[in-house]
Each structure stands twice: as C-alpha cells, then as structure tokens.
C-alpha cells in the first residue's frame with residue numbers, strides 16, 4: 001500500500017486496542033479501515049488529535065503576519081532578502097507559482113482588513129531604500145502565529161507527529177525539522193513493533209523522547225520571537241543596526257556558520273533519560289553517551305553508522321573483540337545488526353562497546369568488553385527471533 005493522495009480521514013473510533021478509521025477519497029467515496037496504529041501527521045488542525053481527545057495547549061501571538069506570493073521588480077534573483085527595519089520583512093525566492101514569497105508583520109496601526117497589494121507596497125517603500133515594485137500577486141493572506149503543544153504525543157493506538165504535536169513561530173526555522181525528527185523517532189519503532197521484532201513498550205519511548213524536545217522548541221522559538229518582535233529600544237537597535245552588519249560576516253565564515261546552524265537546528269537534542277538509551281555499569285569517561293546522536297561524529301564514523309538497522313561499534317585492541325565474542329550477540333537478530341570495529345576514528349579514548357539505534361542515536365554504551373549489559377539491552381528491545 002502506498003500514499004493515497006486526496007484521501008481524508010474524517011472519523012476515528014477506538015475499537016479495543018485498535019482504531020477504526022473512516023476515510024473519504026477525492027471522488028467522495030468512503031471506506032472504513034481498521035488499523036493497529038494511527039499516526040496523525042495531519043498538521044496544526046489535526047483530526048487525529050481532536051478525535052483522540054488530546055489537548056493542544058498554548059496561546060496565539062497578538063501580531064498578524066502578511067504573506068504574499070508575487071513578482072518583485074528590483075530584487076536580485078535567487079537570494080533571500082531580509083530587511084530588519086520597521087517590523088521586519090523578508091523576500092524568499094519561491095520560483096513557483098510566483099517568483100517571490102513576501103513575509104512581513106502587519107505594522108502597528110495598519111487596518112486589520114483584507115490584505116491588498118497597496119498595503120504591501122507601502123510597507124516595502126517604508127522598509128527599504130531600494131526601489132522595489134510589487135506586482136501580479138498569486139496569493140495574499142494574513143495569519144497569526146501560535147505557540148501550542150499537544151498534552152500527549154500518544155493516546156492508546158493514536159500517535160501525533162509534526163505540527164499536529166507542536167506549532168510555534170518560524171523564528172529559528174525548526175517546525176519542519178522537529179516534525180521530521182518526530183517521524184524518524186517513531187518510524188523505526190513502529191516498524192520493529194509491527195513486524196514482531198520489538199516489544200510494544202518500545203512505542204512508549206516515543207513520547208518520553210520527543211515530548212521534551214517539542215517543549216524545548218516551543219520555549220526556544222518563543223524567546224526568539226519575543227526578541228525578533230520586541231519594541232524595546234535597545235533590542236530594536238541590536239536587531240536593526242547590529243544584526244544586519246554581523247549576520248553577513250557570520251554567514252560568510254563557514255566554520256562559525258556550521259556551528260551556529262548545528263546549535264540552532266539540533267537544540268542539544270538527546271535522549272539520555274530514555275529507557276531505550278541506557279549506559280552500562282561503566283559508562284564512557286569521555287565521548288558520546290547513551291542517548292547522544294552519533295552522526296555528530298567524525299565523517300568516517302558517520303558513514304559507517306548511517307543507514308537503517310542497528311550498528312554495534314566496538315573500539316580498543318583487536319584481542320578484546322574476538323569474532324566469536326561479537327558473534328555471540330547476533331543469533332536471532334543478525335539481519336538487524338551490523339558490527340563495526342573502530343580504529344583511530346573512535347570518539348571514545350577507552351575501549352568501548354556502543355549500539356547505535358536505527359535513528360542514529362546511541363541506544364547503549366559501556367566501557368570494556370563485558371557484554372552482560374549489552375545482552376540485557378538487546379533482550380529487552382531487540383529480543384532474538386528463533387525458528
């Protein structure tokens with residue numbers, strides 16, 4: 001079964017441990033589908049969230065934003081143009097259905113009526129000394145931003161991911177990123193549970209791991225939005241005078257840009273308090289810990305740990321890791337785990353065993369070659385399949 005575009009979920013009903021879904025296709029025909037699990041990736045107005053009875057708590061910001069897809073004469077093509085004057089204004093190179101997407105805050109005092117080209121041109125004239133001419137709008141609209149999070153990411157067989165679970169201001173550009181992380185976190189767990197390879201309790205770790213990330217994104221974007229829209233004279237000065245001078249310098253310097261981008265985009269995400277990320281009795285003294293994301297590591301290691309499935313990384317003298325010792329872990333799960341012996345690229349100074357989950361996070365890590373802790377982890381989350 002693939003993606004069915006144009007099909008709408010109109011009703012959900014709990015049916016014992018499963019869910020009965022009423023679907024309506026584009027031509028109006030309806031059908032009923034019984035599902036073991038349903039994931040609501042259906043955006044801010046999520047039907048799944050509403051029908052599963054999950055609250056969506058938070059508030060709307062008072063500001064209104066104007067958005068238009070249109071043509072602009074006078075802008076250098078192919079680049080984002082940000083104007084920090086006034087309440088701020090951005091032109092994104094869209095391409096289709098219009099060359100530009102304009103985004104601006106409705107200026108204080110501007111009438112709260114239908115968005116017209118005249119208002120957008122007036123804002124543009126005020127905010128930039130460049131002579132920009134706006135024309136041929138394909139769409140013009142306004143919207144308000146919210147800061148809201150789902151009270152739970154799961155209710156029985158129903159899960160929420162993406163904007164269905166959290167919405168916030170685009171300051172920091174984290175909405176889509178966070179939603180993709182949700183889906184990545186849930187996807188491998190559902191795949192293992194539905195194929196009978198992992199216990200159903202693995203799905204409980206979805207909310208444990210992702211809800212704190214959602215909350216931290218709501219806090220982060222709220223701070224960024226408050227600074228970005230503040231009318232405090234000092235903050236305005238920093239925003240309109242300092243930021244335009246410093247931002248291009250920061251963006252030109254590739255090193256800092258990488259660091260800034262990583263810091264913002266990952267917001268220090270880790271799952272160190274999750275039962276699906278545990279350390280052995282002797283955790284590493286340095287280097288990544290259980291719950292940290294492995295692809296942050298040097299390139300060679302990234303390449304080895306990337307891809308679906310689990311990856312067992314071992315480091316230290318080869319004598320510590322004879323083939324038979326490692327092979328003893330694999331019966332009944334060899335199709336899901338690949339083993340990698342690390343040399344100088346190991347991020348741990350000591351001999352270490354680390355099990356990387358399919359989403360790239362360290363599920364288990366311990367110093368030394370005793371395998372009891374790792375065996376217990378595997379028995380819990382990836383029990384051996386025999387026969």
Ligand SMILES: Cc1cc2nc3c(=O)[nH]c(=O)nc-3n(C[C@H](O)[C@H](O)[C@H](O)COP(=O)(O)OP(=O)(O)OC[C@H]3O[C@@H](n4cnc5c(N)ncnc54)[C@H](O)[C@@H]3O)c2cc1C
Nearest residue numbers: 007008009041042043047162163170173174175176177179
């Ligand atoms: C101005 C602006 C700028 C942004 N910039 C960034 C950025 O730079 N970086 C970033 O990471 N994020 C950004 N975002 C946020 C990002 O756009 C969203 O977080 C992201 O699109 C959410 O994806 P989603 O799939 O969860 O929800 P949506 O994109 O809302 O998709 C939900 C889908 O579900 C469908 N659907 C709804 N109800 C049903 C139903 N009952 N049955 C079937 N289907 C249904 C909808 O038709 C839709 O296709 C920005 C947002 C805005 C408003």
